[in-house]
Amino acid sequence: MLTRMMVRGAGARRSVLVTAAAQTWRRRYGSGVSDEVHPLSEGNGEPTPRRALLYLPGHDERKATKAAGLDVDCVCLDLEDAVALNRKEGARKSVVNLLSTLDFGESDVAVRINAVSSGLAKEDLKAILAADTLPNTIVLPKVDRPSELEWFFDTSDRLLRNQPRDTPAKIKLITQVESGIGLLNLQSVCEVDRVDLTASSFFQHEGVILGGDDYAASIGATRSRSNVELLYARQQVVATVKAFGLQAIDVVNIHFTELDALRAEAEEGAAWGFDGKQVIHPAQVPVVQRAFSPSEQQVEWAVAILDAFYDNQIKGKGAFSHDGQMIDMPTVLQCKNVFRLAVAAKMVPADRFDAAIREMELAGNSEGDGGSEGDGVGKGQ
Ligand SMILES: CC(=O)SCCNC(=O)CCNC(=O)[C@H](O)C(C)(C)COP(=O)(O)OP(=O)(O)OC[C@H]1O[C@@H](n2cnc3c(N)ncnc32)[C@H](O)[C@@H]1OP(=O)(O)O
Ligand SMILES: CC(=O)C(=O)O
Numbered sequence: 001m002l003t004r005m006m007v008r009g010a011g012a013r014r015s016v017l018v019t020a021a022a023q024t025w026r027r028r029y030g031s032g033v034s035d036e037v038h039p040l041s042e043g044n045g046e047p048t049p050r051r052a053l054l055y056l057p058g059h060d061e062r063k064a065t066k067a068a069g070l071d072v073d074c075v076c077l078d079l080e081d082a083v084a085l086n087r088k089e090g091a092r093k094s095v096v097n098l099l100s101t102l103d104f105g106e107s108d109v110a111v112r113i114n115a116v117s118s119g120l121a122k123e124d125l126k127a128i129l130a131a132d133t134l135p136n137t138i139v140l141p142k143v144d145r146p147s148e149l150e151w152f153f154d155t156s157d158r159l160l161r162n163q164p165r166d167t168p169a170k171i172k173l174i175t176q177v178e179s180g181i182g183l184l185n186l187q188s189v190c191e192v193d194r195v196d197l198t199a200s201s202f203f204q205h206e207g208v209i210l211g212g213d214d215y216a217a218s219i220g221a222t223r224s225r226s227n228v229e230l231l232y233a234r235q236q237v238v239a240t241v242k243a244f245g246l247q248a249i250d251v252v253n254i255h256f257t258e259l260d261a262l263r264a265e266a267e268e269g270a271a272w273g274f275d276g277k278q279v280i281h282p283a284q285v286p287v288v289q290r291a292f293s294p295s296e297q298q299v300e301w302a303v304a305i306l307d308a309f310y311d312n313q314i315k316g317k318g319a320f321s322h323d324g325q326m327i328d329m330p331t332v333l334q335c336k337n338v339f340r341l342a343v344a345a346k347m348v349p350a351d352r353f354d355a356a357i358r359e360m361e362l363a364g365n366s367e368g369d370g371g372s373e374g375d376g377v378g379k380g381q
């Protein structure tokens with residue numbers, strides 16, 4: 001059953017849907033768990049759209065201010081490779097300050113910490129998880145083995161539980177695969193999400209980024225314009241990650257003035273099944289977000305089917321005929337994927353189906369049959 005509640009995020013108060021799973025989790029941790037979460041961190045299994053994930057050095061306030069004014073799905077404040085070793089402490093302080101002082105609007109706000117193997121990750125987590133405003137998402141780079149992810153869950157959950165203030169419902173976690181050994185172990189890393197660990201964690205593993213530049217270095221390749229040296233890794237990553245229902249984010253293109261090549265690369269990634277792409281410059285954002293957005297025709301198709309679906313649910317029909325096609329839940333779920341992307345692309349309003357969902361829930365409740373609970377229909381819209 002979905003419950004509406006008020007939460008705070010990035011300076012704005014608004015209402016979000018919180019799932020039964022989140023409520024169970026909240027009961028488990030009792031009064032130490034507050035409703036203070038960013039609206040994007042619903043913990044309901046619906047991935048946050050990240051068509052473009054824009055990195056910037058965590059100590060660069062000018063770039064952070066610029067990023068806050070952009071229409072970008074995800075802003076990632078970097079503590080890792082964009083920050084020199086002798087600037088790590090300053091960057092942590094700067095990121096903590098930026099999280100509370102800048103309004104990133106609708107963007108998912110992520111922080112990339114340093115790798116577990118670097119020995120710097122614990123200091124990063126201590127600083128970031130003690131911040132007054134927490135990020136929606138943490139990016140954990142260079143995950144080579146499942147034990148690193150287990151270390152992350154143990155350490156960050158302990159740090160959050162020991163905070164004097166209330167802690168949030170769920171923070172999203174994106175891992176990066178960036179080496180040959182990481183690629184070999186990717187399945188085991190994704191499986192960490194399937195064990196009890198994450199059910200009781202403050203974190204939800206939501207996606208995997210292919211760090212193509214580090215991966216190339218790790219296998220002794222040199223990056224080329226054609227990306228041929230990444231062909232195997234890109235296809236392997238998207239297939240494995242999707243097998244676990246996680247979000248797959250494609251490689252960065254460091255030639256930030258070459259926007260035609262970027263467009264072709266992003267369209268290729270989208271066609272292969274990636275959900276988004278890492279970017280490093282504001283000029284790359286609209287090109288990449290366009291490539292990972294649905295077409296007008298796809299959106300029209302999805303909206304028409306969802307309209308028909310809610311009508312038919314009210315009439316008690318799970319399968320129905322529409323334009324000569326049989327429609328039931330698998331097609332509806334595909335339409336919901338398109339709808340979410342269309343919302344992210346501002347092609348349709350996010351509340352487009354709210355009234356229909358309410359009507360469907362009322363119709364379900366009046367029959368006393370549990371309404372939409374458990375069918376995933378009312379989620380994420
Ligand atoms: C392989 C990896 O690990 S990738 C992740 C780590 N790397 C990074 O985070 C690097 C992110 N990108 C950058 O730092 C920069 O884009 C650079 C260094 C590549 C180029 O920076 P600049 O020389 O400043 O670029 P340029 O002059 O074209 O910038 C134009 C404007 O965009 C801003 N800008 C540039 N990059 C970014 C960014 N990533 N985020 C937000 N704003 C940015 C600049 O501040 C500038 O704004 P201004 O006109 O208000 O001063
Ligand atoms: C983006 C990144 O971390 C890499 O390509 O290595």
Ligand SMILES: [Mg+2]
Pocket residue numbers: 081141178211213214
């Ligand atoms: Mg890297």
